[in-house]
Amino acid sequence: MEINRRLLQFDNNMAEGLPVRSSAWGRKSSEKSEENERPILSFAEIMSQELANSLQEVDLNEQARENAEIERILKQAGIDHVSTSETSDSDTSRDYELALQLSEDPDCSVDEFLAKQMQREFDRELELERQFEKSKANGGVAKAVVGHDPYNYFHEEEEELEESSDDDEDFREMATNMLYDYQKPDFPACGFRKDISGNGIITKHDKEINAAKNCERAMHFPLDVQTGDVIGEKLNNKVFNHLKTHLKLENKRQARLKDKDEKATSEANVDAQTRLILFKWINAQEIDRIDGIIATGKESAVLQACKGLGTSADDHFAIKVYKMTLDNFKNRVAYVKDDFRFKNPRRVMKVWAEKEFLNLKRLHRAEIRCPRPIELKKHVLLMSMIGDEEAAPRLKNIIWREEELKIKAYDQVQEIMSRMFKECKLVHGDLSEFNLLYYHEDVFVIDVAQAVDISHPHSLVFLVRDIENVLNFFHKIDTPNLPTPTKLFNDITDLDMVEGKNLLVQVDTFEVENRNQTHKHDKAKPADAEFQRYEEERRLQNSSPAHDYN
Numbered sequence: 416m417e418i419n420r421r422l423l424q425f426d427n428n429m430a431e432g433l434p435v436r437s438s439a440w441g442r443k444s445s446e447k448s449e450e451n452e453r454p455i456l457s458f459a460e461i462m463s464q465e466l467a468n469s470l471q472e473v474d475l476n477e478q479a480r481e482n483a484e485i486e487r488i489l490k491q492a493g494i495d496h497v498s499t500s501e502t503s504d505s506d507t508s509r510d511y512e513l514a515l516q517l518s519e520d521p522d523c524s525v526d527e528f529l530a531k532q533m534q535r536e537f538d539r540e541l542e543l544e545r546q547f548e549k550s551k552a553n554g555g556v557a558k559a560v561v562g563h564d565p566y567n568y569f570h571e572e573e574e575e576l577e578e579s580s581d582d583d584e585d586f587r588e589m590a591t592n593m594l595y596d597y598q599k600p601d602f603p604a605c606g607f608r609k610d611i612s613g614n615g616i617i618t619k620h621d622k623e624i625n626a627a628k629n630c631e632r633a634m635h636f637p638l639d640v641q642t643g644d645v646i647g648e649k650l651n652n653k654v655f656n657h658l659k660t661h662l663k664l665e666n667k668r669q670a671r672l673k674d675k676d677e678k679a680t681s682e683a684n685v686d687a688q689t690r691l692i693l694f695k696w697i698n699a700q701e702i703d704r705i706d707g708i709i710a711t712g713k714e715s716a717v718l719q720a721c722k723g724l725g726t727s728a729d730d731h732f733a734i735k736v737y738k739m740t741l742d743n744f745k746n747r748v749a750y751v752k753d754d755f756r757f758k759n760p761r762r763v764m765k766v767w768a769e770k771e772f773l774n775l776k777r778l779h780r781a782e783i784r785c786p787r788p789i790e791l792k793k794h795v796l797l798m799s800m801i802g803d804e805e806a807a808p809r810l811k812n813i814i815w816r817e818e819e820l821k822i823k824a825y826d827q828v829q830e831i832m833s834r835m836f837k838e839c840k841l842v843h844g845d846l847s848e849f850n851l852l853y854y855h856e857d858v859f860v861i862d863v864a865q866a867v868d869i870s871h872p873h874s875l876v877f878l879v880r881d882i883e884n885v886l887n888f889f890h891k892i893d894t895p896n897l898p899t900p901t902k903l904f905n906d907i908t909d910l911d912m913v914e915g916k917n918l919l920v921q922v923d924t925f926e927v928e929n930r931n932q933t934h935k936h937d938k939a940k941p942a943d944a945e946f947q948r949y950e951e952e953r954r955l956q957n958s959s960p961a962h963d964y965n
C-alpha cells in the first residue's frame with residue numbers, strides 16, 4: 416500500500432513538472448544532505464530495495480523463531496541459556512542440533528553439549544574473577560572485555576603477571592614512596608612558622624619536627640633495610656645517624672662480597688677475570704681453543720690449550736691459572752716473608768705468577784729443559800706444554816723398566832739442579848718427582864714460582880731439601896750409583912761440606928757464619944736485595960715499570 420501511494424505521488428509530481436522529492440521514503444526536503452538531494456532514478460531500483468528489505472525481515476523472523484525454540488527446549492531440559500554472542504554461526508547450529516537431541520534424550524546423555532555448557536560457565540566465571548582482580552590492581556578501574564576471546568585474555572594476563580613479578584621490587588618501592596610522600600609534615604620552606612599555641616615561632620631545627628622527619632627519611636631507606644613501619648613515630652638524630660652509618664657500612668660490605676665472588680676462583684679456576692684474559696689471547700691468536708684441564712694443584716689449575724690443528728708439539732700450550740685466595744700460601748711463608756713483594760697480600764697472586772714467569776725465562780735462556788714462557792697477564796701464565804696430545808707424566812708416575820733410563824733421568828735431574836744454581840743463580844725450593852716431567856726420555860723441570868735467588872738467606876737450606884727429595888726418589892726406584900747428599904751438594908755449590916756429618920746442620924751454620932761476603936749485605940736486608948734483583952730482572956726483560964698499571 417505504502418509503495419503504491421508513494422509511486423502515485425512520484426508520477427503526479429513528474430506530470431505537474433514539480434521537483435521530484437529527494438527521497439522516495441518520504442523524508443523531509445528540508446534535510447539538505449547530499450544523499451537526500453540525490454533523486455531515485457528508477458522504479459526497478461525501488462522495487463529491488465523493497466524486496467531486499469522484505470527478505471531480510473523474513474530471515475530475522477526465522478532466526479527469532481529458532482532462538483525461541485532453543486530457549487524453550489533448554490528450559491524444558493532445565494538449562495539456562497548462556498548468551499551466544501561470542502559463538503560463531505556453526506557453533507549455534509551445532510548447539511541447536513545438540514539441544515534437539517537433548518530434548519529427545521531426557522537422561523541428559525548428550526555429553527558434548529553439557530561439557531560445552533559447563534566449560535562456558537567456567538570460562539565466564541574465571542574471566543569475571545580476573546577482571547575483578549585486575550580492576551583492583553588498576554585502582555578500581557575495570558576494563559571491559561566484551562567480545563574478547565577469553566583464551567587471548569588469559570594469555571595476556573599471564574604475560575603481564577610475569578613482567579610485573581620482574582618489576583615487583585621497583586613497584587613496591589614506588590608505592591612505599593608514594594605513601595610516605597603523602598605523609599610529609601607540612602613545614603614551610605622559609606624554615607620557621609608560628610607556634611599554634613601562639614608562643615613565638617618554631618624553626619626547622621625543632622627537636623620534635625626533626626624526630627618526625629627522621630622517621631620519614633628512615634622510611635625512604637632501601638627496602639632491604641628492615642626499619643619496620645615507623646610512620647608517626649619519632650627518631651632522634653643520634654639513632655637516625657647510627658642507622659645511616661650502618662646502612663653505608665652494609666652497602667660497602669655487600670660491594671666487597673660481590674667483588675670477592677667475582678674474583679673467587681672456582682674449582683676449575685676460570686672466574687670472570689680469567690675468562691676475559693683467555694678470550695683476549697684467543698682474539699690475539701696466541702691460542703685457538705682451550706682443550707681442558709691438565710691438573711689442579713694446591714695453588715693453581717693448569718689448562719691445556721691448542722693452536723691450529725695441534726699436529727705438532729709446538730701447537731700445544733699449558734695455561735697456569737693461579738688461585739685467587741691466599742689460604743694455600745700459608746705453607747709458603749719461608750719463601751715470601753722476606754720478600755718485599757709480599758708485603759701487599761693483594762698482589763701476592765700476581766707477583767707469584769710473575770715470579771714463575773721470570774724464573775722460567777732465566778731457565779729458558781740457559782737452555783735448561785723447562786716449559787717455554789710465552790705470556791703473562793695478571794695471575795694467568797701461558798707457556799709451552801711438555802707433551803703433545805697429552806701432557807707429559809710426572810717422574811712419580813713413570814714405570815721404570817730399564818736401569819739405563821733411570822740413570823739417565825737421574826743425571827738429567829742433577830744437571831738441572833747444578834745449572835740452575837750455577838748459571839741461573841736459582842734454587843728450585845720444591846724440587847721432587849712431582850715437579851719433574853718425563854717426555855721422550857728427557858726430564859723437564861716445572862713449577863718454579865717458589866724458586867729463590869741464591870742471595871736468599873735460606874737458599875742453601877732449600878737446596879739441601881731439594882737434594883734429599885731427589886735422592887730419596889731415585890733410591891726408591893733402585894737407581895744404581897747415586898751420590899751421597901753431601902757429595903751432590905758440594906758438586907752443585909762448589910762448597911766443601913764434610914761427609915759423615917749432618918749436612919743440614921753444616922749448611923745452617925755456614926749460612927750464619929761463613930756465607931759469601933758479597934751476600935752479607937743481602938742477608939742483613941733481604942727485602943732490599945730481592946727488590947734490587949727483581950728490578951734487574953725486569954730491566955733485562957725490557958719491561959716497562961708502567962706495565963703493572965696497564
Ligand SMILES: Nc1ncnc2c1ncn2[C@@H]1O[C@H](COP(=O)(O)OP(=O)(O)OP(=O)(O)O)[C@@H](O)[C@H]1O
Binds near residue numbers: 710711712786801861
Ligand atoms: N708446561 C706444562 N706442560 C705439561 N704439564 C704441565 C705443565 N705445567 C704444569 N703441568 C701439569 O700440571 C700439574 C700442576 O702444575 P704445577 O705443579 O705447576 O701446579 P701447582 O699448583 O704448583 O701444583 P702443586 O700442587 O704440585 O704445587 C703438574 O703436575 C703437571 O702435571
